[in-house]
Every structure is written in structure tokens, then in C-alpha cells.
Amino acid sequence: MSSINGSNIKKVVVACDAGMGSSVLLTSQLANTLQPYGVTVVHAAVGRIPADADLVLCHSVLASRARAARPGTVVVEFEMFLGDPAFARVEQAVKNGEAIGD
Amino acid sequence: MTTPTPPPTSANPTRLQRSRAAVQRFGGHLSGMVMPNIGAFIAWGLITALFIPDGWFPNETMHRLVEPMLGTLLPLLIGYTGGRLVYDQRGAVVGAIATTGVVVGSEVPMFLGAMIIGPLAAYLMKLVDQALLPRVRTGFEMLYNNFSAGILGGTMAGFGLYAVGPLVQGLTRVLGAGVQTLIDWSLLPLVSLIVEPAKVLFLNNAINHGVFGPLGAARVSETGQAIEFLIETNPGPGLGVLLAVMLFGPKVSRATAPGAIVIQFLGGIHEIYFPYILAQPKLIIAAIAGGVTGVTTFMVLGAGLVSTPSPGSIIALMAVTPRGGHLSVLAGVLAATAVSFITASLLLGFGRGERAREKTQYQNPEAQS
Numbered sequence: 056m057s058s059i060n061g062s063n064i065k066k067v068v069v070a071c072d073a074g075m076g077s078s079v080l081l082t083s084q085l086a087n088t089l090q091p092y093g094v095t096v097v098h099a100a101v102g103r104i105p106a107d108a109d110l111v112l113c114h115s116v117l118a119s120r121a122r123a124a125r126p127g128t129v130v131v132e133f134e135m136f137l138g139d140p141a142f143a144r145v146e147q148a149v150k151n152g153e154a155i156g157d
Numbered sequence: 158m159t160t161p162t163p164p165p166t167s168a169n170p171t172r173l174q175r176s177r178a179a180v181q182r183f184g185g186h187l188s189g190m191v192m193p194n195i196g197a198f199i200a201w202g203l204i205t206a207l208f209i210p211d212g213w214f215p216n217e218t219m220h221r222l223v224e225p226m227l228g229t230l231l232p233l234l235i236g237y238t239g240g241r242l243v244y245d246q247r248g249a250v251v252g253a254i255a256t257t258g259v260v261v262g263s264e265v266p267m268f269l270g271a272m273i274i275g276p277l278a279a280y281l282m283k284l285v286d287q288a289l290l291p292r293v294r295t296g297f298e299m300l301y302n303n304f305s306a307g308i309l310g311g312t313m314a315g316f317g318l319y320a321v322g323p324l325v326q327g328l329t330r331v332l333g334a335g336v337q338t339l340i341d342w343s344l345l346p347l348v349s350l351i352v353e354p355a356k357v358l359f360l361n362n363a364i365n366h367g368v369f370g371p372l373g374a375a376r377v378s379e380t381g382q383a384i385e386f387l388i389e390t391n392p393g394p395g396l397g398v399l400l401a402v403m404l405f406g407p408k409v410s411r412a413t414a415p416g417a418i419v420i421q422f423l424g425g426i427h428e429i430y431f432p433y434i435l436a437q438p439k440l441i442i443a444a445i446a447g448g449v450t451g452v453t454t455f456m457v458l459g460a461g462l463v464s465t466p467s468p469g470s471i472i473a474l475m476a477v478t479p480r481g482g483h484l485s486v487l488a489g490v491l492a493a494t495a496v497s498f499i500t501a502s503l504l505l506g507f508g509r510g511e512r513a514r515e516k517t518q519y520q521n522p523e524a525q526s
Contacts, residue, residue, distance in 0.1 A: 077426050117359055
């Protein structure tokens, strides 16, 4: 189980199968909430997650691929593309500098 | 997690999850070669819909773009991208050279051939570099780099021309004949039994771009339109499920479904409805019923598209529908939506169960999930 302190998160990667559809949608939403804290949010295909990712957000059905691609990086899973508590959890961790794990 | 049925965590994957990830990964390679190039597919689709003799503005000069784009440009882009995925720019170059080999002399659009030989050539380049690069003397790197890529790429182009091309052409023909048999026997709707569940497991891109794309391109080059492009991309089944969830689903889902409908039906991002089905797997029956209805309607009315509508938005579908085909495409989408909606509403008991649960939760907040 990996874990990271919210204040050390500089780059969040939203991953989806192709890195072009749903991840782009979530990236634009998440960037709005996280940019004020100096966090960049980018999207990527789940097999090509950038090496400097501090935290990966990814649907639970794809999460095992994200973990295989970037072992040791925190992968936060979500179930729903809209209104999932995972997004609030990440925002909370970044805002308050709290630890967040898989 | 507050979803009704949290899946087992993927930190300790089961055997099923591992094989699912393997299939996803393979599919990801296929769609990863196609999806970055969708812009070219759209350009080709629009030019075809507008300027062919049966199009909106028949134009002999513009019409000359259609064949080279489908037969040459699109396979080359796929082979180039496939090579780049394996071995960056160097892999992309040898991938493109090798793809020329399968393109030349082929009578079907060589999407499958490009998906095979592009990455293969790049992989061989990688192996050759690993073996030879350490032995290259200082100052000779550029000479080595250029000539090794040129020689290997040229060789692979010949290999593609003589071996891979004819093989894949035969394979594409057999698969196309298989689809035609399904159409002739009116069995094509049954593919929805596989397609709809596979979509929800995030294999949507793999199925559309890896399977139906090449088959559809082969049919388009012969008959001008292809039903293959409509099977996975029909937004109807997902829309029906989302509408039912919006009216009769759990409270959380009811709140998010309207936004999801816009993103799915107009934006074309089908992924957005998958979680609603994953949370209540019985809803897959509704998606399948909608899919079967849609394909049946398309088949009976002779609907087809000229190119892959990507993303699967109703706007994209309409844009690549050949002139005169819009009503039959719309009919299939609407029929799929209606059947999927009715089935999903029945499965959700028209919200009776949810209303009862919310009532008990209201009276006894401790009983929550």
C-alpha cells in the first residue's frame, strides 16, 4: 500500500484506457479545484502514465493496470465519473496536507 | 466507497481481474494505434460524405482524395503510431516504411496489416539497436542510425508486400464474409450479446477501433457504407440506461445522470454510463436489449456510416452518415434508446425499491448503507 502526503502532491494524473476521452473530462474538472494549490492535473492512457506522477486517479476497472504500470505510486480508484467521493478525498488531502493512500 | 456493490480491490487482483487486465491491455494497444489519428478518419469521412458522386456536393476533384486517404494515409498513420508506441520516433519511421509494404497492392484498406507490421518493425528495430548500437564506433552513430533504419524498414516493406499483406487481405476477407453471413442469416444483432458487456468492462475502444473499424473500412471501400461502424458506437443503449437511472435509480445516481446524459449522448464519451451498470450489473440486460434492437433496426433499414464516428456522439454519427441514410440511423438509435430505457426501468422496478429504501433511511438514519 502506497501513501503520500497531500502537500507533496505536485502532479496528479487522471488515467483512462485511451487517455483521450473520460480522463480529459475529469482533468478539466479536477484542474479547477486543484490548480489553486499548485497542483498540475494531466491525463494519460493507463499504460503510459508519466513517471513523475505523484498520484494517479483511475476507474476501479482499470486500476490494476495503473498499478502494474507505476508500482509504488498512489493509485486512487473511483467508481463514478461524476460525483464520486474519491475526487473530494484527493482535494481534501491536497488542501489540508493530509496523507492519502490507495 | 458508497456504491452499492464495491468490487474487490484491485490491489490484490484475482485471476479473473488479471486476465481482464490482459485483455484490456491488448485492446489498449489496438486502440492506441488508431485513436490518436481519429482526426484523419474524420477528415476522410467528411470528404467522403460530402464529395462522392452520391454525396451532398458531388465534386470529381475532391473525390480523388477519398481513395488515397482510406487506402494509404490511414493505414500509414496507424503503422506509424503503432511503431511509435513500441520504439518512439525511430520505431514510428520503420513502422511507416513497413506499412507501405502492406498497403501497396492490397485491395482492402490495410488497417489490420498496419496494426501488425508497424509495431513488429519497431520491435525488430529495437532488438537490432540493442545488439548493434553498443558496437558502433564513435562518430559513426548517425551513419548507423540512418542506414539501419533504412535497411530494416525497406526489408520489412518487402516482407509486408510479399507475406503480411496477402495474409491479412485474406484474413480481412474471411472476417468480412463472416459478418456478411451474420447479416444474411439475420444473426448480426446477436453480436450485441458480446459487445455490450465487453464495452462496460472498458473494452469499448478496443472493440470499435480494433475489430469493427478494420471490417467497416473494408466494407466501405466496396459498398460505400458499413453497418460495422454503428454496432459499438450507437449511443442509444447507454442513453436508455442513463434515462432510466435518472428517473428510477438510487438517489446519488439520479442527481448525476442528467449531466452524464449530455456527456454521453452529445459528447460521445460512453465510459460515463459504465459505472451505473457496474454498480447494478442487472442493467447490462437493458444495454444488451437496446443493442440488439439497434443493430436489428440498422440491419433491416440498411443503415450504415462512411467512417468511424469517434467519439460515439449523436453529432459524430450524423456527420458521417451518407446522404439519405440519416433517418435509418436515427431510427436505430431511437429504437435502441427506447428498448434500453424500458428494460432498465422494469429492472429498477420503476423506482419502487429505491423509494422504499429512502423512506426507511429517512425514518431510521442509522440503517444507511
